[in-house]
Amino acid sequence: MTQTRTRRSRDPAATREVILEAARALLAKDGPEGISLSEVATLAGVNRGTAYQHFETREKLIAATAEWVSDRMFRAVFGDPETIGERRVEQVDIADTTDRLAIFAMENPELCRIWLLQLLASPDPMADPFWREYEGSLQRFAETDLAEDGIDVEVLSVMMLSGAFLWPVWAQSHGRPDQERRDLARRVAQESLRLCMYGSMRADRFPGIADRLRKGLTPTAPSSSPKKE
Amino acid sequence: MTQTRTRRSRDPAATREVILEAARALLAKDGPEGISLSEVATLAGVNRGTAYQHFETREKLIAATAEWVSDRMFRAVFGDPETIGERRVEQVDIADTTDRLAIFAMENPELCRIWLLQLLASPDPMADPFWREYEGSLQRFAETDLAEDGIDVEVLSVMMLSGAFLWPVWAQSHGRPDQERRDLARRVAQESLRLCMYGSMRADRFPGIADRLRKGLTPTAPSSSPKKE
DNA sequence: CTAATGGACAACACTGATGTTGATTTATGC
DNA sequence: GCATAAATCAACATCAGTGTTGTCCATTAG
Numbered sequence: 001m002t003q004t005r006t007r008r009s010r011d012p013a014a015t016r017e018v019i020l021e022a023a024r025a026l027l028a029k030d031g032p033e034g035i036s037l038s039e040v041a042t043l044a045g046v047n048r049g050t051a052y053q054h055f056e057t058r059e060k061l062i063a064a065t066a067e068w069v070s071d072r073m074f075r076a077v078f079g080d081p082e083t084i085g086e087r088r089v090e091q092v093d094i095a096d097t098t099d100r101l102a103i104f105a106m107e108n109p110e111l112c113r114i115w116l117l118q119l120l121a122s123p124d125p126m127a128d129p130f131w132r133e134y135e136g137s138l139q140r141f142a143e144t145d146l147a148e149d150g151i152d153v154e155v156l157s158v159m160m161l162s163g164a165f166l167w168p169v170w171a172q173s174h175g176r177p178d179q180e181r182r183d184l185a186r187r188v189a190q191e192s193l194r195l196c197m198y199g200s201m202r203a204d205r206f207p208g209i210a211d212r213l214r215k216g217l218t219p220t221a222p223s224s225s226p227k228k229e
Numbered sequence: 230m231t232q233t234r235t236r237r238s239r240d241p242a243a244t245r246e247v248i249l250e251a252a253r254a255l256l257a258k259d260g261p262e263g264i265s266l267s268e269v270a271t272l273a274g275v276n277r278g279t280a281y282q283h284f285e286t287r288e289k290l291i292a293a294t295a296e297w298v299s300d301r302m303f304r305a306v307f308g309d310p311e312t313i314g315e316r317r318v319e320q321v322d323i324a325d326t327t328d329r330l331a332i333f334a335m336e337n338p339e340l341c342r343i344w345l346l347q348l349l350a351s352p353d354p355m356a357d358p359f360w361r362e363y364e365g366s367l368q369r370f371a372e373t374d375l376a377e378d379g380i381d382v383e384v385l386s387v388m389m390l391s392g393a394f395l396w397p398v399w400a401q402s403h404g405r406p407d408q409e410r411r412d413l414a415r416r417v418a419q420e421s422l423r424l425c426m427y428g429s430m431r432a433d434r435f436p437g438i439a440d441r442l443r444k445g446l447t448p449t450a451p452s453s454s455p456k457k458e
Numbered sequence: 459c460t461a462a463t464g465g466a467c468a469a470c471a472c473t474g475a476t477g478t479t480g481a482t483t484t485a486t487g488c
Numbered sequence: 489g490c491a492t493a494a495a496t497c498a499a500c501a502t503c504a505g506t507g508t509t510g511t512c513c514a515t516t517a518g
Binding site for chain 2: 030031032033034035094095113116117119120121125126142146147148150151152154155156158159160162163165166167169170171174187188190191192193194195196197198199200201202203205206208209210212213
């Protein structure tokens with residue numbers, strides 16, 4: 001327990017970053033409920049009191065971390081939140097978005113874990129700005145004539161997002177080295193697109209299901225009426 | 230602090246069940262790292278010492294709960310684990326499986342949460358028997374001539390499972406009453422099948438992507454060579 | 459009816475996390 | 489250069505959770 005005799009050079013912004021970084025590491029490991037401010041401070045090499053100075057409470061630290069993560073995802077997939085309103089609907093390229101999502105997910109599995117854990121812990125997952133933007137972009141796409149009819153945007157966005165984010169969690173457990181990450185990312189993007197474009201079953205071999213799908217297009221909730229708050 | 234003067238009637242099996250039930254409730258709320266044996270015991274209306282008698286340690290209680298959940302999911306979707314070997318491949322009906330999965334998920338959102346949290350916490354998600362069986366059944370299906378070529382079974386199973394399990398988490402946040410659960414379940418099943426059978430984009434409008442998909446069929450990992458351990 | 463088994467329980471010591479306070483040091487402005 | 493404000497840190501009291509131990513009592517076998 002050789003104490004760091006040297007007092008930390010004073011740099012509030014940097015200290016805050018160090019703490020947030022440590023928080024992310026632990027959050028990815030244990031989830032929101034498993035994180036302790038003591039641990040975070042220790043890992044960050046900062047006194048616990050200092051951490052309390054930057055983040056009044058444990059909850060606020062977690063919230064700040066979650067916000068950081070969500071913002072980073074947003075930027076990686078959709079670009080700058082400031083300019084997003086200016087872009088045209090036609091510019092929302094599903095393939096591009098899918099690629100960026102897949103690549104980002106594979107390169108930041110810890111952030112995916114944090115995001116998913118945060119989502120699972122949140123009382124209102126839909127509040128997340130990244131989620132909203134994703135579902136919104138899918139919605140806008142679905143309303144163009146480039147999309148098939150009968151897309152259930154809500155369900156589809158859940159499947160795409162959860163798949164993309166859970167995939168690295170799963171894949172990493174295979175113990176793949178970093179070099180394969182790109183391939184793994186390509187596989188998700190590939191499969192997502194394949195699902196979107198062609199599907200995997202031979203429709204002619206399943207007339208019953210084909211019927212059911214044709215009849216039951218958007219059974220209850222109209223997928224084309226997005227609910228705004 | 231009006232103590233329950235009446236001592237609990239002695240019934241080990243029932244007590245164990247009560248504890249497990251409480252553990253599930255708290256596990257669904259806070260996740261594996263957020264659960265405390267004290268809380269569990271209190272919620273179960275059982276002395277903490279009693280809980281320790283049934284589950285030597287906090288970890289073992291969590292493990293027991295996870296096992297319980299996984300087993301229940303397995304039975305709900307695939308039936309009795311004992312007889313599963315006897316069934317024929319042709320009997321694995323993708324539509325049926327999808328339906329059962331969707332319905333079970335919507336009716337047991339807490340179990341979904343537990344399962345996902347457990348998965349995220351696990352160092353080896355693939356070890357889960359339910360997961361293995363699902364991926365296995367998809368794999369077997371993909372090898373029949375009923376399936377399209379180029380299915381990436383690993384990715385597809387991640388997307389389907391994560392989607393099905395995250396959907397109720399998300400949908401519940403809308404505060405939907407129980408009566409709508411069936412509809413919500415139908416929507417996932419519907420969308421899953423729709424994705425599998427038809428896809429959502431007009432392939433003829435995206436020649437570039439169509440090309441990419443045709444060229445890049447299973448870019449690196451051959452989807453038809455399942456890796457056994 | 460009695461004794462033995464073991465499930466349910468209360469009490470204890472210990473550890474670790476929380477949030478607070480006040481001292482110490484270091485930027486920064488005048 | 490000095491004073492002021494602010495950031496870092498150590499120490500404190502408090503509280504909650506853990507795992508253990510020993511007692512009590514319901515069941516059941518003899």
